[in-house]
Amino acid sequence: MARLTVFPMSMRDEHETNAAPAAASPAPSGRQPVPVVAVVLAAGFGTRFDPKNPKQLVSLDDEPIVCWSIDAFETNPRVTDIIVVVNPRVRGEVERLVDEAGYPKVRMIINGGAERADSTSAALAALADAGIPPRAKLLIHDAVRPFVEQSSIDGCIDALDEFEAATVAFASTDTVLLTEDLGDRKVIRSVPDRSNMFRAQTPQAFRFETIRHAYELAADDPDFHPTDDTRVVVDYLADTPVAIVAGSRTNLKITTHDDLPDAERIATSVRMERARTRVHAMLAAAPAGDDDGDASAQ
Numbered sequence: 001m002a003r004l005t006v007f008p009m010s011m012r013d014e015h016e017t018n019a020a021p022a023a024a025s026p027a028p029s030g031r032q033p034v035p036v037v038a039v040v041l042a043a044g045f046g047t048r049f050d051p052k053n054p055k056q057l058v059s060l061d062d063e064p065i066v067c068w069s070i071d072a073f074e075t076n077p078r079v080t081d082i083i084v085v086v087n088p089r090v091r092g093e094v095e096r097l098v099d100e101a102g103y104p105k106v107r108m109i110i111n112g113g114a115e116r117a118d119s120t121s122a123a124l125a126a127l128a129d130a131g132i133p134p135r136a137k138l139l140i141h142d143a144v145r146p147f148v149e150q151s152s153i154d155g156c157i158d159a160l161d162e163f164e165a166a167t168v169a170f171a172s173t174d175t176v177l178l179t180e181d182l183g184d185r186k187v188i189r190s191v192p193d194r195s196n197m198f199r200a201q202t203p204q205a206f207r208f209e210t211i212r213h214a215y216e217l218a219a220d221d222p223d224f225h226p227t228d229d230t231r232v233v234v235d236y237l238a239d240t241p242v243a244i245v246a247g248s249r250t251n252l253k254i255t256t257h258d259d260l261p262d263a264e265r266i267a268t269s270v271r272m273e274r275a276r277t278r279v280h281a282m283l284a285a286a287p288a289g290d291d292d293g294d295a296s297a298q
């Protein structure tokens with residue numbers, strides 16, 4: 001099982017050199033950059049999918065969904081640490097998968113809570129106990145969004161150099177209707193301009209002290225049941241802008257069985273693209289051959 005790794009003392013110092021990989025060397029002072037911590041939320045119970053078949057463990061192209069998501073953050077060189085949030089039903093299998101894969105960035109596997117916000121709260125508490133610096137960059141991700149793109153992860157990391165909060169989101173191609181109740185019917189209250197309509201995805205990214213403060217304020221309201229993390233900042237830190245980072249159609253959330261055919265197609269396409277990328281890299285690295293064969297030998 002992945003053990004809790006207390007963050008090295010150097011990471012407790014605030015320092016900002018989370019530039020793109022090319023410039024990720026320590027700053028002139030030699031101090032370390034702030035940690036970039038991915039929180040992979042995998043503690044749901046999948047009631048809309050199949051409570052007896054945890055969707056975060058369902059395989060796509062022979063890889064469990066939760067591993068697709070962990071892999072995405074393991075692959076990104078700017079992500080320094082990963083914590084995985086689980087529920088008791090999947091803990092044993094997730095621990096086995098993490099140990100089998102030997103994910104080097106996974107620092108801890110912790111228990112989540114009854115609601116998604118409770119799982120985020122548990123992660124925030126565990127990170128505080130582990131001594132994460134206040135300016136650390138957190139990327140909170142649904143484990144059941146297995147195809148998050150590297151450009152979205154990088155976009156979140158970059159956005160936190162200018163904003164305290166950011167979220168991956170995908171522009172709505174449908175007109176969105178805001179409704180209200182009229183008797184037992186929903187009726188339209190307003191039709192916002194579509195150019196400002198986005199569907200929230202994940203990761204949702206925050207400076208550690210900002211999201212922790214927002215959750216501390218929200219904790220006083222027992223009737224507050226946010227379905228994502230940005231709402232906690234929007235509702236409780238109203239003066240804190242939350243930037244939009246480009247998402248993608250393929251960054252879908254696997255919610256019901258109906259999502260599986262699309263997910264299988266995307267998994268196959270992602271695998272093929274990765275194979276193409278590997279072949280191109282191998283060809284690019286191959287020594288320049290003698291194209292005309294024996295001609296020069298004669």
Ligand SMILES: Nc1ccn([C@@H]2O[C@H](COP(=O)(O)OP(=O)(O)OP(=O)(O)O)[C@@H](O)[C@H]2O)c(=O)n1
Pocket residue numbers: 041042043044045046047048049056085112113114115116117118119141142143144145253254255
């Ligand atoms: N108490 C919870 C609820 C959800 N999640 C995670 O948040 C993500 C998005 O949640 P959702 O798709 O709703 O998953 P479930 O809550 O399992 O689904 P349902 O609402 O159908 O039970 C998932 O990766 C899920 O594992 C979590 O970590 N802890």
Ligand SMILES: C[C@](O)(CO)[C@H](O)COP(=O)(O)O
Pocket residue numbers: 116142199200201202227228229253255
């Ligand atoms: C966080 C989220 O994925 C943004 O769209 C969504 O709100 C999660 O909702 P769920 O009901 O927990 O799947």
